Amino acid sequence: MSSPSVVTRALYRSVVLAASIAAWPAWAAEIEAATPPVVTEPVASSAQPPAADAALTTASIAPSANLPADELAAPKAADDAPKPTVASADRIEILDECLDIDACIDRYLWALYERAPKLDKIKETERRIVTVKRKGRMVKVTRSFTRLVDNDFTWKDPKAAERVGLSMKDYVIGGMDRSFKLKLFHTLHAAEAAGLAPGITSAFRDDYRQEIASGLKAATNRSYHGGSLRGGYGHGLAADIVSVNGATRAQRWVATEQLWKWVDANGKSFGVGRPYLDRDPPHVGPVDGQEYAKHRAPAVKVAAAETKKHKRIAARPEHHAAKRAKAVRASALASRRTG
Numbered sequence: 001m002s003s004p005s006v007v008t009r010a011l012y013r014s015v016v017l018a019a020s021i022a023a024w025p026a027w028a029a030e031i032e033a034a035t036p037p038v039v040t041e042p043v044a045s046s047a048q049p050p051a052a053d054a055a056l057t058t059a060s061i062a063p064s065a066n067l068p069a070d071e072l073a074a075p076k077a078a079d080d081a082p083k084p085t086v087a088s089a090d091r092i093e094i095l096d097e098c099l100d101i102d103a104c105i106d107r108y109l110w111a112l113y114e115r116a117p118k119l120d121k122i123k124e125t126e127r128r129i130v131t132v133k134r135k136g137r138m139v140k141v142t143r144s145f146t147r148l149v150d151n152d153f154t155w156k157d158p159k160a161a162e163r164v165g166l167s168m169k170d171y172v173i174g175g176m177d178r179s180f181k182l183k184l185f186h187t188l189h190a191a192e193a194a195g196l197a198p199g200i201t202s203a204f205r206d207d208y209r210q211e212i213a214s215g216l217k218a219a220t221n222r223s224y225h226g227g228s229l230r231g232g233y234g235h236g237l238a239a240d241i242v243s244v245n246g247a248t249r250a251q252r253w254v255a256t257e258q259l260w261k262w263v264d265a266n267g268k269s270f271g272v273g274r275p276y277l278d279r280d281p282p283h284v285g286p287v288d289g290q291e292y293a294k295h296r297a298p299a300v301k302v303a304a305a306e307t308k309k310h311k312r313i314a315a316r317p318e319h320h321a322a323k324r325a326k327a328v329r330a331s332a333l334a335s336r337r338t339g
Contacts, residue, residue, distance in 0.1 A: 106169065108189070110169045110172070116242060119151065126147070130142075130143055156212055160212075171204060174234075175205075176203055177237050184284070190266065194262060195245070199244040201282065205225035206226055209225075210223045224289070225239075238285045238291070241259065241263075243255035260281050271286055272287065
């Protein structure tokens with residue numbers, strides 16, 4: 001995309017970007033309490049951007065600045081406001097000029113990616129020989145035992161990026177679809193303003209990166225994170241998000257659940273939602289995409305159910321007619337034989 005207009009540059013010349021590494025996510029090891037956030041107010045300007053550029057120039061505003069209410073304010077009740085039960089992570093601040101919208105968005109999302117440790121829980125299966133009683137005799141059998149263990153996948157994205165000769169930022173953030181990045185930027189910026197301190201644990205993933213992913217995942221080439229059948233690099237339409245708020249493991253888990261609930265309540269106004277809900281809670285994608293429509297859109301599910309219903313109803317008369325025709329033929333054949 002071309003750079004913003006001269007008026008836009010004048011309006012947002014004070015817009016900058018830098019990352020503060022703050023707290024760990026819910027399942028990470030215990031760390032010291034995060035320091036209180038320091039919010040820097042953006043310098044106001046009397047210039048106004050052209051109306052045609054308004055939708056784009058808002059993306060170059062500082063992540064810690066207040067975007068126009070009609071563009072970023074999500075409709076929600078007062079009761080939906082997150083409760084101050086966790087220590088706040090530092091806000092992503094602005095420290096240098098951001099004259100290119102795409103570059104500004106990429107730097108902001110990269111900052112959220114950098115501050116989120118890449119840790120999760122995976123199922124580990126262990127087979128052990130145990131002694132059991134069968135038919136009055138003690139026998140030895142092999143049984144499987146499954147448990148949840150911490151999994152550090154920090155090494156996976158660097159290895160995938162090195163494999164294709166890209167920097168980490170260009171691989172993880174650059175591989176996402178541009179329109180989705182804009183929606184994700186607005187969503188996470190608003191979530192950060194609500195005190196939820198979002199972090200990104202995974203963004204673009206190619207077939208190789210998907211192959212070495214753990215836990216619940218799509219087929220290697222079918223991932224909406226950027227599988228080859230979905231368009232590959234530059235077409236990633238998914239990201240995994242958590243909150244890095246909190247000084248303890250329990251607080252970070254509470255904050256992360258608040259973030260997911262906030263996305264469920266407010267994400268659609270920015271074009272982002274969680275297709276799988278509790279089946280894969282960190283996973284978000286565009287609400288106008290195929291993935292969300294397939295798993296969440298009520299109209300699609302209702303239409304599919306109605307189609308199946310009509311097919312079943314239409315098949316019944318044909319089935320009965322076929323049975324009647326078969327019975328008539330059998331009766332006629334029996335009459336000829338007896339005659």
